[in-house]
Amino acid sequence: MSDSTTGEPRLAVVSGAASGIGRAAALALAREGCAVVAADLDERGAHHTAQEMPSGRGYGVDVSDGDSVAALAAQVLDELGVPEVVVNCAGWDEARPFLDTDRGFWERVVQINLLGVVAVTHAFLQPMIGHGRGGRIVNVASDAARVGSSGEAVYAGAKGGVVAFTKSVARETARHAITANAVCPGPTDTRLFRAQPERLREALVKAVPMRRLGQPEDVARAICFFASRDSGYITGQVLSVSGGLTMAG
Numbered sequence: 119m120s121d122s123t124t125g126e127p128r129l130a131v132v133s134g135a136a137s138g139i140g141r142a143a144a145l146a147l148a149r150e151g152c153a154v155v156a157a158d159l160d161e162r163g164a165h166h167t168a169q170e171m172p173s174g175r176g177y178g179v180d181v182s183d184g185d186s187v188a189a190l191a192a193q194v195l196d197e198l199g200v201p202e203v204v205v206n207c208a209g210w211d212e213a214r215p216f217l218d219t220d221r222g223f224w225e226r227v228v229q230i231n232l233l234g235v236v237a238v239t240h241a242f243l244q245p246m247i248g249h250g251r252g253g254r255i256v257n258v259a260s261d262a263a264r265v266g267s268s269g270e271a272v273y274a275g276a277k278g279g280v281v282a283f284t285k286s287v288a289r290e291t292a293r294h295a296i297t298a299n300a301v302c303p304g305p306t307d308t309r310l311f312r313a314q315p316e317r318l319r320e321a322l323v324k325a326v327p328m329r330r331l332g333q334p335e336d337v338a339r340a341i342c343f344f345a346s347r348d349s350g351y352i353t354g355q356v357l358s359v360s361g362g363l364t365m366a367g
């Protein structure tokens with residue numbers, strides 16, 4: 119994935135890159151020749167991911183904090199230049215019946231899962247447009263956004279917001295040759311999934327037609343496709359990676 123005009127590697131920013139799907143996506147993009155910014159609340163984990171790549175750099179960021187996102191963008195633009203690819207993968211949830219949740223919990227879920235995507239996209243989009251070379255935004259939503267998920271009402275709402283945000287940004291940026299697409303993982307074997315109650319985890323695996331959990335690498339492949347130059351005429355799309363669990367039209 120080097121830039122055919124300059125021979126420079128394409129620069130990709132990946133949030134949530136310390137763990138799970140974000141980590142797998144960062145490593146897959148690096149294998150395809152990208153220089154990768156691995157950004158995460160877990161700064162040590164981000165550095166750890168970056169160390170596994172030939173041209174990786176780790177950064178700490180809290181996507182739910184506007185100042186932290188602005189600081190990340192300023193540092194990346196100053197030290198490495200304008201990214202061509204932005205992958206929003208940072209996310210968080212805790213399964214709880216909706217009626218057991220309160221405003222503090224709702225705000226945390228929306229701040230991280232929806233406003234985090236909005237803030238990171240906003241921070242890098244203007245420089246990407248200014249650079250005039252096109253680009254790729256890949257947002258990791260969830261099948262919960264498409265079909266709902268018991269115990270994850272607010273998270274599903276935030277992820278539904280990510281899907282609608284992605285489509286709207288895709289419309290606004292299409293004339294700049296910047297695509298925006300969403301990947302919706304189903305149950306995937308990561309720290310986030312392992313934190314869910316066992317009963318819920320077992321029920322989800324049984325519901326998957328392929329009868330297995332997704333692996334982070336399964337999702338990373340779809341992210342890499344949307345991040346690649348090969349997907350240049352595909353925008354505003356939503357792709358489930360869930361072993362057949364969701365077959366939305």
Ligand code: NAD
Pocket residue numbers: 133134135136137138139140157158159160163179180181182206207208209210230234258259260261262302303304305306307308309310311
């Ligand atoms: P994970 O917990 O392994 O990774 C999530 C990463 O996001 C962690 O490294 C964490 O430190 C980081 N993060 C959390 N809050 C952050 C913040 N405020 N700022 C910056 N980084 C932050 O979980 P995962 O399963 O790999 O999740 C990746 C994405 O996939 C998330 O957006 C999640 O909602 C989505 N997803 C996961 C599943 C699943 O079953 N695992 C299903 C659907 C969607």
